[in-house]
Amino acid sequence: MIRIGIVGYGNLAKGVECAIHQNPDMELVAVFTRREPSSVKILTPNVPVVSLQDAAAWRDKIDVMLLCGGSATDLPEMTPALARDFHVVDSFDTHANIPAHFAAVDAAAAESGHIAVISGGWDPGLFSVNRLYASAVLPEGKDYTFWGRGVSQGHSDAVRRIPGVADCRQYTIPVPEAMERVRGGETPEFTTRQKHTRHCYVVAEEGADKAAIETAIKTMPNYFADYDTTVEFVTAEELARDHAGLPHGGSVIRSGVTGWKGENKQTIEYKLTLDSNPQFTASVLVAIARAATKMYDRGITGCQTIFDIAPADLSSLSREEMLAHLL
Amino acid sequence: MIRIGIVGYGNLAKGVECAIHQNPDMELVAVFTRREPSSVKILTPNVPVVSLQDAAAWRDKIDVMLLCGGSATDLPEMTPALARDFHVVDSFDTHANIPAHFAAVDAAAAESGHIAVISGGWDPGLFSVNRLYASAVLPEGKDYTFWGRGVSQGHSDAVRRIPGVADCRQYTIPVPEAMERVRGGETPEFTTRQKHTRHCYVVAEEGADKAAIETAIKTMPNYFADYDTTVEFVTAEELARDHAGLPHGGSVIRSGVTGWKGENKQTIEYKLTLDSNPQFTASVLVAIARAATKMYDRGITGCQTIFDIAPADLSSLSREEMLAHLL
Numbered sequence A, B: 001m002i003r004i005g006i007v008g009y010g011n012l013a014k015g016v017e018c019a020i021h022q023n024p025d026m027e028l029v030a031v032f033t034r035r036e037p038s039s040v041k042i043l044t045p046n047v048p049v050v051s052l053q054d055a056a057a058w059r060d061k062i063d064v065m066l067l068c069g070g071s072a073t074d075l076p077e078m079t080p081a082l083a084r085d086f087h088v089v090d091s092f093d094t095h096a097n098i099p100a101h102f103a104a105v106d107a108a109a110a111e112s113g114h115i116a117v118i119s120g121g122w123d124p125g126l127f128s129v130n131r132l133y134a135s136a137v138l139p140e141g142k143d144y145t146f147w148g149r150g151v152s153q154g155h156s157d158a159v160r161r162i163p164g165v166a167d168c169r170q171y172t173i174p175v176p177e178a179m180e181r182v183r184g185g186e187t188p189e190f191t192t193r194q195k196h197t198r199h200c201y202v203v204a205e206e207g208a209d210k211a212a213i214e215t216a217i218k219t220m221p222n223y224f225a226d227y228d229t230t231v232e233f234v235t236a237e238e239l240a241r242d243h244a245g246l247p248h249g250g251s252v253i254r255s256g257v258t259g260w261k262g263e264n265k266q267t268i269e270y271k272l273t274l275d276s277n278p279q280f281t282a283s284v285l286v287a288i289a290r291a292a293t294k295m296y297d298r299g300i301t302g303c304q305t306i307f308d309i310a311p312a313d314l315s316s317l318s319r320e321e322m323l324a325h326l327l
Helices: A011-022 A052-061 A074-082 A095-112 A126-137 A153-160 A176-183 A210-218 A236-242 A277-297 A319-325 B011-022 B052-061 B074-082 B095-112 B126-137 B153-160 B176-183 B210-218 B236-242 B277-297 B319-326
Strands: A002-007 A026-033 A049-051 A064-067 A087-090 A115-117 A141-147 A165-174 A196-204 A228-233 A248-258 A264-274 A302-304 B002-007 B026-033 B049-051 B064-067 B087-090 B115-117 B141-147 B165-174 B196-204 B228-233 B248-258 B264-274 B302-304
Touching: A002 A011, A002 A052, A002 A277, A011 A026, A011 A277, A011 B248, A026 A052, A026 A277, A049 A052, A064 A074, A064 A277, A074 A087, A074 A095, A087 A277, A095 A115, A095 A302, A095 B319, A115 A277, A126 A141, A126 A248, A126 A264, A126 B126, A126 B277, A126 B319, A141 A165, A141 A176, A153 A165, A153 A196, A165 A176, A165 A236, A176 A248, A176 A264, A196 A210, A196 A236, A210 A228, A248 B011, A248 B277, A264 A277, A264 B277, A277 B126, A277 B248, A277 B264, A319 B095, B002 B011, B002 B052, B002 B277, B011 B026, B011 B277, B026 B052, B026 B277, B049 B052, B064 B074, B064 B277, B074 B087, B074 B095, B087 B277, B095 B115, B095 B302, B115 B277, B126 B141, B126 B248, B126 B264, B141 B165, B141 B176, B153 B165, B153 B196, B165 B176, B165 B236, B176 B248, B176 B264, B196 B210, B196 B236, B210 B228, B264 B277
Parallel strands: A002 A026, A002 A064, A026 A049, A064 A087, A087 A115, A115 A302, A196 A228, B002 B026, B002 B064, B026 B049, B064 B087, B087 B115, B115 B302, B196 B228
Antiparallel strands: A141 A248, A165 A196, A248 A264, A264 B264, B141 B248, B165 B196, B248 B264
């Protein structure tokens, strides 16, 4: 049994709890929270909710801590701090800051003799590993990542901060023509606008200036200004009825050539279609936790990523089962 | 520089030669053949063609031998034999015999202290690794492998052995409706007939009984009897003009559920669209050869598969480059 602790209890943590429930070799030992523990009700019977400040006392009772905080402020502090007492897995997803996060976590984990796996999930995570496989196999080529159709929580939050907005769900949508060109073996240079569009379902506050909200969204730098954005006003009831889920997905496509003169086109596509983004991310984290215990048993410590994990380590199957049924 | 030897010089070996040419950290040292060496002309200038029986003399000049023989009779002998003197990579693809091949190769490689990676390519190979990732991430689910549209060389050969057949190209074609059901999140049980159809372009010999040929194909056990097969007679010129290539591909799709009660559908698809099956297989073998050298440098010997290879080992990029650009 792999004994798991969860830090946090938002959507991702709840997904981890569900994923542990699906894996018979895993056991949830405790949920750690910065809130008042008695205020947090979890799904798994007979598992305690504990104050995060008491985590160190659980050192010998937990094999891997799954850190379900946010990348902006939680994980940069939390992952190195907890790697002093535990093997840890996080889903740090601010791509530009990964090298710095890696260095900080590696220093803490190497010193304490633990293994820490950062940036698990699907992007970074399974999408990254597919970019790596595809580029290793097709060195002459170009890869493209398309996201969606799915809800971007960061973009939804950005719209919610606009005065007069009561609520929002923002969908990121890949441009079908762009995907078809790449699938057909072309290797175009796309602008941001040519790859994705954005669609916002917005609930306006009573009496708000809808035209002003629409302009504020469409001209917002980084988030929307570089995209063709559609703003659609809906009622709170419509938003709750039609947009309660957190679907997402996307494709990593590499289009390359082989042959003495590059005469043959070869295309690799990895595609996810997810009803629940946080539950899928959580499912990847749980498989990574399994791998972390196997790697530590072979003497591996310090910071690792999904690039360093032999696929066999993610699975609960024996080598014999894998050779007979999966290879 | 990783110094590569190629054993054999058929379509797969020619693909390996082309792939080495695309990878600046690789160098082709020699091609080994069972034929008279002077009868084999290769593409790479200034590289010798050597009799396979003299291979042992090249022990210290070659880092990895890529074995490009067939799975029926060549590799079961060749891979264990060459693993006594070299690190080796093969593309053994008779799925049912993989456990026995693994055991034979492991015994030889472990004894000689070499690393041997068997069953590289795309199926077995990249498709296998995607079945493994997907099943580890979505333990409650079912996976499906669809092959094609592409040329099956084994089935083309089987038709060529029928009396009155001068030549044939057999295409394996996935049934679109079956793929769409799986992509939509269903997990049906399919019969063989429901997943794939087969299409044969046949050149008949002068005066041959075409009706008899068609019956012989459609009723052939294992190869065709369980499929809806279409037989189309063409001229030798049409076959050469329209069916000279060896395209292939396919999809591995896993449809699973997550959530406390399995309430959310999650679908993973890995899809290959290949103009040249042997060149793509060869490109995978060359990346595996790179990984084999890195793994051996860490002390790993014996028989390994793509399941045991950390993705980072397949790439020529540094860890820093991977973290900054691929993760």
